Amino acid sequence: MNGASVLDFARGPVFEIALAMLIFGIAWRLVGIFALRRPVDYSEPRAGTGWGSGLRMIVSRSWPRREFRERVLHWDIVSYIFHVGYAVAILGYVPHIMLIRNLTGLQWPGLPGGVIAFAAGLSAGALLALLGHRLTSPVLRRLSNFDDYFSWLLAFTPLVTGLMAYYGIGGNYQMVLGLHILAGDILFAWLPFGKIMHVILLAFSRGTTGAAYGRRGAPI
Amino acid sequence: MTDETIRDVLTRRGLSRRAFLQVCASVTAALALSPAEAADMTKRLETAERPTVIYLSYQECTGCLESLTRSFSPGIASLIFNDISLAYNDTLQAAAGQAAETAKDTAMKNAWGKYVLVVDGSVPLAQNGAYCAVAGRSAVSDLKRAAGGAAAVVAVGTCAAFGGLPYAAPNPTGAVPVSEIVRDRPVINISGCPPIAEVITGVILYYTTFGVPALDHLHRPMNFYGNTIHDRCYRRPFYDRGMFAKTFDDEGARQGWCLFELGCKGPITHNACPTTKWNGGTSYPIESGHPCLGCSEPGFWDKGGFYKALSTPTGHWSRTGVVSGAVAAGVAAGLSTAAVARARQGRAQKKAASADSEPKNPTS
CATH class of the missing domain: 4.10.480.10 (Cytochrome-c3 hydrogenase, C-terminal domain)
Known part of the structure; x- marks a missing residue:
């Protein structure tokens, strides 16, 4: 396959299959979770229904509690660099905004290419650091499974191929761009089936936990 | 090849050496040749024999030839009267019918193995090539015959180079590019719809002086197609x-x-x-x-539409179909999974309830 056919393949049938898998997977997981039977709580609520606590927990769990701060704060910061850089690269780059507009009709002004490249570079660096941490920390290594490493690879590949396409590294531009879009397609397809689903489930899981705790009167 | 050199022809036509050097300078500039190569090209053009060129047209719109006639440096008149010996082109020549075919056959016979074959248009293969015929011969057989005696083949335009418009889906005529028919000769692709006039003339002059230029993986001259x-x-x-x-x-x-x-x-x-x-x-x-x-x-x-941004999908399938199908399948799968989980929850609860209602063993 030459560069042109890889690009056409990635923009054509593979993208549609990835989109179908993304939507199917999200619908399957959300409906599967929300249609589950909830255990009946016979206890008297101590602080209303707990919805306020649920919303508070979505925010409060985004930063380590004071007790753990000294031990984990720096890794949280590295993680934030990765996430913010990733979000800037995805949501700020005009070709990406064009894709979002094509899918949803939504659009917003983009950022200069240099800013995007800087954000993507930082994000890639942070991802490498996080992988190093995962591999060197005995506890994290024990907790990690295939999903962690595979999800890491799927998050890292679009960043690297995107930077290569931007800077014209790696020879044939069409091939590099095609591989970048292909990497994005695979990320799309895998998202609902692995741990990357946290981009959608994060709010639900934290909110549900916060609501349950709040109902019982626990401080959030 | 004709016996006359390009320089002989120019002298006979009364062109000064200065005019000749101007043509050389503009061509070498267009080809982005180094100063040393430019001097070499001038020397070679002086002594080079005028190549016989046979220009064949198949499934095309004549836009490529229209473009060629707008070449400024060298101009088309200068090219065909001074630099090359154009033996056949069904649009530019005065002769028609049998006289034209005879002229072509004679030129091919005289310069067999040496002439440059320029082709524009794709070649249809469906229905035994019946979609395009010249002088009672299908395009594919005509091309095979002409290519047999060519030193090199120059495929002018995207139709000849890559199939172009006739090759686009659903390709009803079974169109193929020239390179799919001619496999035993060097094929130089000068793609574009149409190609730039100076690129066509520049490549022909380059071939006359230096031979086949450096080509990219799609057989296009790197001088003109090296950058995006x-x-x-x-x-x-x-x-x-x-x-x-x-x-x-x-x-x-x-x-x-x-x-x-x-x-x-x-x-x-x-x-x-x-x-x-x-x-x-x-x-x-x-x-x-x-x-x-x-x-x-x-x-x-x-490629999905001329006005679609490169980063957007080509729209391979119906978007509504993909989205609605995926949502329906996802909801169905989610409900089925939840039903199985609920049934399991129900059985576990019943089991727990029956365990609670059983009389406790007083000795335990």
């Missing part, structure tokens, strides 16, 4: 700064911002438009406010 439109585009700084025209008449379009959002295929298109330009260096499509269509790349008709 995006690499040399004067609007590139706006791309880097994230400044894009959103429509053809907005402020961005008036300010000359990047046309990526309007579907510009410049980043993936290799051609010399931004440097050589058109109509004697007047401008090129992007300079006129229109995005690059990517006409010098294979399959440019089937």
